[in-house]
Amino acid sequence: MLISRQSYSYEMLRSELTWVVGDDNVQTDCSEKLAHSIDYYWVPEVWHDRGLKPQTPTFIVHPGSAEEVAEILKIANTHKIPVTPWGGGSGSQGGALPMYGGICLDTKRLNKVLEIDPVSLTVTAEAGIIMQHLEWEVQKAGFSTMHFPASIACATLGGFIAHRGTGVLSTRYGKIEDMIMSMEVVTPTGEIINTLPVPRHASGPDLAQVFLGSEGTLGVVTKATMKIHPLPAVRKFHAYLFSDLHSGMVAGEKLMARRLAPSVIRLYDHASTISIIKRVLGIERKGAYLVFGFDGEEDIVDLQMKKAVAICEETAVEDLGTEGGQTWWDQRYKFYYPPYTFQMPQAFGTLDTVATFANIENVYWSMKDAVKEHCPEANYIGHFSHWYDWGCMLYARFIIEKPPQDAAVAVALYNRIWDAAIRAAIKNGGVINEHHGVGLKLGRIMRDLYGPAFNVLEGIKKTLDPNNIMNPGKMGFQGV
Amino acid sequence: MNMEKYLDVINACRFCFMCRHLATLAAATGKEADTPRGHALIADRIRMDKAELSNPDYIRSIYQAELSGACRKHCVSSYNEVGLMLALRQDIVEAGLAPAAVSELAKEFMDVQFKVSGDGDMLYYPHPCIETHQPEIAKAFLSVVPNVKVVEGGDCGKVLQILGFVKESQAVAVRFQAAVKASGCKTIVVSNPAAYDFLKTDGAIDGITVLHSSEVLLKAQLGSAAKLGKLTFINSDFLRNYQDCHAPKELLAKLGCEVEGFGANCEDSYACGEGSMPGIRLFPELTRKMVAHVAGIAKRFQVEAIVTPSPFTKHALMTYAPELKVLAIEEVAAAAKL
Numbered sequence: 050m051l052i053s054r055q056s057y058s059y060e061m062l063r064s065e066l067t068w069v070v071g072d073d074n075v076q077t078d079c080s081e082k083l084a085h086s087i088d089y090y091w092v093p094e095v096w097h098d099r100g101l102k103p104q105t106p107t108f109i110v111h112p113g114s115a116e117e118v119a120e121i122l123k124i125a126n127t128h129k130i131p132v133t134p135w136g137g138g139s140g141s142q143g144g145a146l147p148m149y150g151g152i153c154l155d156t157k158r159l160n161k162v163l164e165i166d167p168v169s170l171t172v173t174a175e176a177g178i179i180m181q182h183l184e185w186e187v188q189k190a191g192f193s194t195m196h197f198p199a200s201i202a203c204a205t206l207g208g209f210i211a212h213r214g215t216g217v218l219s220t221r222y223g224k225i226e227d228m229i230m231s232m233e234v235v236t237p238t239g240e241i242i243n244t245l246p247v248p249r250h251a252s253g254p255d256l257a258q259v260f261l262g263s264e265g266t267l268g269v270v271t272k273a274t275m276k277i278h279p280l281p282a283v284r285k286f287h288a289y290l291f292s293d294l295h296s297g298m299v300a301g302e303k304l305m306a307r308r309l310a311p312s313v314i315r316l317y318d319h320a321s322t323i324s325i326i327k328r329v330l331g332i333e334r335k336g337a338y339l340v341f342g343f344d345g346e347e348d349i350v351d352l353q354m355k356k357a358v359a360i361c362e363e364t365a366v367e368d369l370g371t372e373g374g375q376t377w378w379d380q381r382y383k384f385y386y387p388p389y390t391f392q393m394p395q396a397f398g399t400l401d402t403v404a405t406f407a408n409i410e411n412v413y414w415s416m417k418d419a420v421k422e423h424c425p426e427a428n429y430i431g432h433f434s435h436w437y438d439w440g441c442m443l444y445a446r447f448i449i450e451k452p453p454q455d456a457a458v459a460v461a462l463y464n465r466i467w468d469a470a471i472r473a474a475i476k477n478g479g480v481i482n483e484h485h486g487v488g489l490k491l492g493r494i495m496r497d498l499y500g501p502a503f504n505v506l507e508g509i510k511k512t513l514d515p516n517n518i519m520n521p522g523k524m525g526f527q528g529v
Numbered sequence: 530m531n532m533e534k535y536l537d538v539i540n541a542c543r544f545c546f547m548c549r550h551l552a553t554l555a556a557a558t559g560k561e562a563d564t565p566r567g568h569a570l571i572a573d574r575i576r577m578d579k580a581e582l583s584n585p586d587y588i589r590s591i592y593q594a595e596l597s598g599a600c601r602k603h604c605v606s607s608y609n610e611v612g613l614m615l616a617l618r619q620d621i622v623e624a625g626l627a628p629a630a631v632s633e634l635a636k637e638f639m640d641v642q643f644k645v646s647g648d649g650d651m652l653y654y655p656h657p658c659i660e661t662h663q664p665e666i667a668k669a670f671l672s673v674v675p676n677v678k679v680v681e682g683g684d685c686g687k688v689l690q691i692l693g694f695v696k697e698s699q700a701v702a703v704r705f706q707a708a709v710k711a712s713g714c715k716t717i718v719v720s721n722p723a724a725y726d727f728l729k730t731d732g733a734i735d736g737i738t739v740l741h742s743s744e745v746l747l748k749a750q751l752g753s754a755a756k757l758g759k760l761t762f763i764n765s766d767f768l769r770n771y772q773d774c775h776a777p778k779e780l781l782a783k784l785g786c787e788v789e790g791f792g793a794n795c796e797d798s799y800a801c802g803e804g805s806m807p808g809i810r811l812f813p814e815l816t817r818k819m820v821a822h823v824a825g826i827a828k829r830f831q832v833e834a835i836v837t838p839s840p841f842t843k844h845a846l847m848t849y850a851p852e853l854k855v856l857a858i859e860e861v862a863a864a865a866k867l
């Protein structure tokens with residue numbers, strides 16, 4: 050049911066919500082609605098820029114406990130009102146946008162660190178905590194989550210869980226789905242459940258993995274226990290320049306195949322090297338910039354570094370040294386601040402995908418061809434982050450300096466490029482996404498990606514959420 | 530409109546999330562509208578449709594902003610998100626749209642007269658904050674630095690500036706300047722970081738040097754304040770984020786105190802809304818929330834005693850969390866008197 054402001058049910062719903070969370074925690078004012086109508090997805094941004102008004106939620110509700118979340122979901126079921134969880138709103142796929150109005154369930158009051166266990170090396174925290182706040186508290190106790198995404202300042206723990214997010218040290222410490230021990234989840238019908246306390250077991254399928262990446266469509270994550278690590282004795286970096294993408298890729302593959310266990314590898318294509326690496330890091334070179342790093346006990350790190358350096362020396366055209374690598378680490382977030390980041394009036398999209406080493410370069414080139422075919426004036430740049438034993442992630446981007454002024458025309462072009470590029474990636478062995486999620490942007494492609502397996506996901510959704518109240522229309526699931 | 534001077538800020542902040550972790554009020558309210566991104570989106574709406582300046586929800590958000598400056602300090606390009614909010618307040622006032630509570634509060638600060646008493650080469654301006662009942666701060670300072678003239682009367686224009694009454698703020702500043710000039714002193718020392726900021730910027734007086742009390746106390750002959758035990762330091766937003774003044778920390782080090790920074794990081798503001806001091810009168814429930822946030826952290830980290838160079842922060846903490854022990858930096862210095 051969609052509700053209009055001037056209606057009995059609007060007032061009834063508002064009353065019920067305030068009974069659960071208090072007057073202060075139900076907002077209907079224009080300021081808060083405006084801020085919750087735009088996330089990091091380019092489409093609401095361009096709408097706003099062109100004077101249009103993206104869909105706002107009817108109510109913004111800030112629960113302070115799992116019990117309150119459960120009550121809110123029960124109310125939403127009674128009234129058949131959509132509920133869209135909102136963490137930091139930093140998702141780039143429109144996942145947190147209240148497409149059908151209804152309740153925007155902002156989790157940021159769930160922001161407490163509950164326990165740091167120095168014996169098992171875990172931290173338990175509420176899911177609405179901003180990741181940087183969690184990391185600071187863990188560091189104060191002498192540890193680190195080792196989760197360092199570029200959005201650490203703005204995204205929540207629950208948001209990362211919902212999108213299977215990742216940080217720069219993923220190659221050693223894993224993505225969020227590798228870091229989580231267990232979770233508390235409120236199901237769409239308002240039951241509070243916990244996944245098993247440890248992630249390695251043989252007690253049936255891993256329920257935690259059902260909720261990891263579920264983007265608020267299967268429930269609200271309210272609490273999680275995460276692994277933490279001792280602060281490393283040293284963290285060292287090194288950078289090289291390769292003549293082209295392929296030779297850099299071969300070096301990166303070798304670092305992984307030799308199982309040297311770097312904490313990070315990042316390879317920038319020529320277009321990125323001559324643009325953003327120059328602009329942000331001040332390193333002015335042609336070719337492909339590769340940086341890698343190790344952390345841990347100094348003697349082990351030095352040995353790992355020695356072997357990695359030897360691999361790169363075989364084919365690199367220039368040794369940019371430890372300084373060329375350390376600069377990257379020190380400035381790793383700077384890429385995302387204005388004016389260094391891409392921003393309006395540009396149109397831009399991060400065509401995030403992941404594939405095996407055998408396929409990843411084909412994915413890169415096929416996406417580039419697709420972008421150029423649909424928009425010859427678009428720039429296409431990419432870097433390869435998040436490396437695994439078997440392959441790596443491609444963080445490709447298209448940038449249109451002067452997109453059409455008419456919002457509808459601009460969005461049509463934007464959608465066309467996305468569609469073509471992602472389909473090209475899938476055709477060449479890529480998947481829709483590595484860590485940004487699916488959301489509203491890519492939902493329509495899910496069925497093609499999964500084939501008949503998507504019916505299994507739909508079955509889970511229907512069982513858990515019979516009234517389809519949780520974030521309808523996202524991740525390829527049915528809308529209202 | 531004044532806000533149009535900040536178009537670069539609007540364009541940068543409206544879709545940027547990179548300093549949200551330091552948005553002080555948002556940390557206490559959880560609201561998106563209380564972040565620089567939220568503020569810039571509101572400003573952008575007003576830019577596109579001037580009629581939106583009268584939107585009461587937007588006006589409320591604009592006046593609720595706590596102006597800690599923590600986000601601007603963190604920002605790689607130092608976008609002046611504080612300046613944008615002050616410009617919007619000025620626009621609201623100039624358009625005759627200031628809410629009644631704001632206008633009434635402003636009136637209290639317009640009709641001030643200043644008088645100078647005492648003797649000395651330096652002029653001390655003790656006016657502590659929006660609530661003027663913190664005599665212990667001036668008493669502590671004067672016990673260490675007794676030979677000074679004292680200028681009193683009220684706020685020197687900063688509160689009006691914060692409220693967006695810029696012309697009126699300047700009128701008060703002119704009166705204050707006259708009193709300072711008449712004193713014959715070439716140096717004015719202030720305990721209130723808000724006044725320090727104002728007298729260094731919009732209220733600057735030709736030929737007059739402005740010092741914070743901690744800068745003067747640093748030069749005084751003092752012993753050790755170590756007997757006060759472990760102190761946890763909450764900085765002033767005006768000193769750290771606006772003026773880059775680090776004298777309070779240096780003073781504590783010189784006094785041999787065992788000092789720890791408050792909280793888990795050194796970027797957050799814990800000053801409870803010092804940047805927009807009149808907020809304690811306009812939106813006391815928000816100050817209470819910011820204090821509750823700070824008190825929660827104090828409890829978690831088992832803080833024994835807090836020291837701050839911000840009279841406002843001391844006042845806010847003692848009003849809404851009386852269980853906390855809070856000392857002004859002047860009081861710590863007084864405890865080290867030889």
Ligand SMILES: Cc1cc2nc3c(=O)[nH]c(=O)nc-3n(C[C@H](O)[C@H](O)[C@H](O)COP(=O)(O)OP(=O)(O)OC[C@H]3O[C@@H](n4cnc5c(N)ncnc54)[C@H](O)[C@@H]3O)c2cc1C
Pocket residue numbers: 088089133134135136137138139140141143144145156176177197198199200203204205206207208209210211212213214215216217263264265266268269270271385484485486488520523546
């Ligand atoms: C500048 C910038 C840099 C970025 N860099 C990275 C990066 O390095 N790595 C990375 O992984 N991502 C990155 N992102 C993307 C974004 O931060 C992630 O997708 C993040 O996971 C979103 O978290 P959030 O709290 O902001 O969630 P939102 O954007 O608020 O929500 C995202 C989705 O999760 C759902 N959701 C949120 N909280 C919950 C919950 N508690 N329970 C159930 N569902 C929930 C929402 O309904 C929505 O579908 C970046 C974004 C920005 C703006």
Ligand code: SF4
Pocket residue numbers: 386387541542543545546547548549565566600601603604605606607608609610
């Ligand atoms: S102040 Fe800087 S970091 Fe904060 S929102 Fe604006 S541009 Fe982003």
